[in-house]
Amino acid sequence: MSKSNGKLIKSERRDVYHDFCDIWLFNQSFETTETALQENEVIDIQWVTKSELESMYHSNYLVPTLSYFKLIF
Numbered sequence: 001m002s003k004s005n006g007k008l009i010k011s012e013r014r015d016v017y018h019d020f021c022d023i024w025l026f027n028q029s030f031e032t033t034e035t036a037l038q039e040n041e042v043i044d045i046q047w048v049t050k051s052e053l054e055s056m057y058h059s060n061y062l063v064p065t066l067s068y069f070k071l072i073f
Contacts, residue, residue, distance in 0.1 A: 001028055001030075005026050005027055005028045005046050006025065006026045006027075007025050007026075007027075008022060008023070009023040009024065009025050009026055009068070009071055009072060010022070010023040010068055010071060018033070023068050026070055032045045032046065032047065032048065045065070050073050053069055057071070
C-alpha cells in the first residue's frame, strides 16, 4: 500500500493500552490472497459490506477497539 492512497481517520493516545493508535483508510484495489497476515494477531481476512460489518460488531465478532469503523461510514 502507498501512503499517498491513504487518509488518516483517527489518531489517539490510549493510556489503558499504553500505546498510540493511528487509523488509516486506504482507497486501493488488491486481492486478499496478496496480503501477509501477522500470525500472532490475525486469524483471517475477508471482504464484507457495511451491513455485514455492523452485524459482526453487534454480534461481538469484532473486538471493541474496532468501533472506529463507525467514523468511516
